[in-house]
Amino acid sequence: MEAASAKGVIGHLTLLEAKARSREVQPEQRSSVSGLRAKVKALTAQRDRLKAEIETYKKLQKIRSVMDEEEEDMDEDSENSELLRLMARHEQLKDLLYAHRLIGRYDLVTTHQGQGLCVSLPTCYQGVLLETYNLEIDLKPTLRIARHNVPPFIPLKSLEERSGLRTDPRAFLDLLGRHLNAFVGRKQQLKFVKELxxxxxxxxxxxxxxxxxxxxxxxxxxxxxxxxxxxxxxxxxxxxxxxxxxxxxxxxxxxxxxxxxxxxxxxxxxxxxxxxxxxxxxx
Known part of the structure; x- marks a missing residue:
């Protein structure tokens, strides 16, 4: 009888311990479920925002193509058309600023259906714009200078090797620009000496x-x-x-x-x- 009573007590204690553990796990599960729901909600909001941005981008691309072709095929009565047009212009200006940051102060025009670039390097001295030099650069199969009007006494090949045209075109253009500006500056000084x-x-x-x-x-x-x-x-x-x-x-x-x-x-x-x-x- 004592053995049976002991087993009953042990079984009861085991049951109580199991219930206690269950109570500890449930808050953790509830916390985990709550966290997952919050994550799903955040991802859903991000998805909706991206969808809206994609739709807006498509509309802006359409407006930009119309602006580039100088056609007016949009609904002028739409209350959002003017806003979208301004947004498209804003995107154009952002693209121009980004390109300007990439190439510095140089004017850039694509050639050969995007297979090449024509870069203009203006020079000035004491605030006066002087000669402009041009480079035509092939992009494929490798980056290389195809044609240019840089004076032959400017060591173009040497500058290209020093700065690494293929790995850092901006560094090359900056170095060449300094040489060209220094050259026209010295030439202007010589001109002023003779004239003045x-x-x-x-x-x-x-x-x-x-x-x-x-x-x-x-x-x-x-x-x-x-x-x-x-x-x-x-x-x-x-x-x-x-x-x-x-x-x-x-x-x-x-x-x-x-x-x-x-x-x-x-x-x-x-x-x-x-x-x-x-x-x-x-x-």
């Missing part, structure tokens, strides 16, 4: 404008001065080296000429010549 300073004789220059030799007429009683500017960094329009020579060595040791030497390294040459005339060290 007739008393200065240009004894030597080259096509790349990377070397400029001038003879300065000195005031009465002074010896003429020979000035050589070297532009070894072809991506800059300021010289990397200045050499001044004269038969009067004491003249070059003066503080005025030492100041001029520093100015020529930091300031465009035609502007330095104006300063030199004001200092009355050249005529």
């Amino acid at each position: 300073h007739p008393s200065v004789e240009v004894a030597e220059s080259n096509m790349l404008c990377s070397k400029l030799v001038m003879i300065f007429a000195a005031p009465a009683g002074k010896k003429a001065v020979l000035c050589s500017l070297d532009y070894t960094d072809h991506a800059r329009c300021l010289p990397t080296g200045v050499r001044v020579e004269s038969e009067d060595e004491s003249l070059l040791d003066s503080s005025s000429w030492k100041k001029v030497h520093g100015l020529l390294m930091e300031t465009p040459v035609h502007q330095v010549l104006i300063t030199m005339k004001k200092m009355k060290i050249i005529v």
Whole structure:
């Protein structure tokens, strides 16, 4: 009897323990079900939002194609037509801004049914737009320059290898743009020297404008001065080296000429010549 009673007590305790465990599991299950329902609700809302965006995108694409063909086949009486037209224009501007970010300041036109690109590289100096150079780039089978009007003394092949046209076209265009802008800047300075300073004789220059030799007429009683500017960094329009020579060595040791030497390294040459005339060290 005692054994049977013990078994009954043990069985009752086991049943109570099982019920307790059941009560602990149920809240977890309820929490899990609640979490799944919330996730389903969020996914459903995301699906509906994506459907709406797809429908809007289709309408915008239709409007953009109409705008590109300059046709008016939309229902002008639709109260949403003007809003959709503005949205389409907004998308066009976003695309243009994105393309501009990719290629920087360069104008880009597709050629050969999208198989090539024509890139325009404008140049300027002191805020004045000067020459524009063009590159036609084939996209297939590999990225390569097909045609261009870049001056032959610009090391195009070397720049292409240095910057990696195929892996980073923007880096190549930036590097080429710096060389072209520096070249036209040096050329403009040479032009200003000849036009604005007739008393200065240009004894030597080259096509790349990377070397400029001038003879300065000195005031009465002074010896003429020979000035050589070297532009070894072809991506800059300021010289990397200045050499001044004269038969009067004491003249070059003066503080005025030492100041001029520093100015020529930091300031465009035609502007330095104006300063030199004001200092009355050249005529």
